[in-house]
Amino acid sequence: MELAKYKACICEGAAENAIMDILLDHEFLIFDRKEMLEEEVIRCREGRKFEEKYLRKGFRDKISVVRILDSRHENFKLSKAYAGKVDVINVVTAPEIEMLIIFNEDKYKDFKKSGKKPSVYCKEDLKMSEVKSYDYVKKYFSDPLVLVAAIKKYHEISKVPKGEYTLLDLLR
Numbered sequence: 001m002e003l004a005k006y007k008a009c010i011c012e013g014a015a016e017n018a019i020m021d022i023l024l025d026h027e028f029l030i031f032d033r034k035e036m037l038e039e040e041v042i043r044c045r046e047g048r049k050f051e052e053k054y055l056r057k058g059f060r061d062k063i064s065v066v067r068i069l070d071s072r073h074e075n076f077k078l079s080k081a082y083a084g085k086v087d088v089i090n091v092v093t094a095p096e097i098e099m100l101i102i103f104n105e106d107k108y109k110d111f112k113k114s115g116k117k118p119s120v121y122c123k124e125d126l127k128m129s130e131v132k133s134y135d136y137v138k139k140y141f142s143d144p145l146v147l148v149a150a151i152k153k154y155h156e157i158s159k160v161p162k163g164e165y166t167l168l169d170l171l172r
Contacts, residue, residue: 001169003030004062004087008037008054010044015097016068017041018137019147019167026144029170037063047076055082064089066170070096072161091165094158098122098131103153104146 009024009031011017020041023029033039037054044050050065055078064087067076076088093099098118102111111121122131130136141147148171155168 001030001089001165003064003066003089005035006037006061006063007031007035008042008050008063008065009068010042010050010065011068012043012045012070012074013097013132014134015132015137016093017043018134019097019100019141020068022138022141022144022147023167023170028144028148028172030172031066031170045074047078050076051078051082055086062087066091068093068097068167070094072164089165091167091170092160093167099154099158100147100150101126101128101131101137101140103157104141104150108157 009020011020024033024041042050042054044053055063062085065076066089068091070093072090072092072094076090078086078088096118098121101122102108102118105126107121107126110125111118114121114125116124119131122128128136128140141150151167151171155166158166160166
């Protein structure tokens with residue numbers, strides 16, 4: 001994965017945001033905050049809104065937009081004026097980011113049998129009612145090495161389509 005000089009890291013939810021903050025704070029990523037727009041994770045799902053808020057500042061250099069999302073089908077449309085200046089890289093956490101907790105709890109087989117969505121399984125079976133909250137996820141993965149191990153397990157077990165990136169690809 002080749003990234004431009006400037007990066008924007010966009011997350012769709014609070015849990016993804018917490019995970020990226022942990023990885024950034026402990027310098028586990030192939031980029032750091034100093035290279036990022038605003039030096040923090042951006043919560044913005046729409047390309048046009050991102051463009052209005054961040055790209056109208058007159059960047060001369062190319063920008064890599066690293067999107068952390070669980071859907072493979074979510075478009076990020078930018079206007080033609082920015083199409084050549086922005087490189088969009090999707091990092092997919094399908095089916096949901098909560099899979100990292102399921103792997104860390106060593107509950108993957110039980111989860112598969114349940115037939116539930118990962119977040120529902122975490123809430124109902126693992127009794128983690130706050131599993132989608134920033135603070136809960138940040139506290140849960142307070143040891144960044146536990147998070148990295150869960151990312152590696154997730155990558156091993158997931159069937160990652162060719163050409164698709166996962167969180168493992170962002171690790172140093």
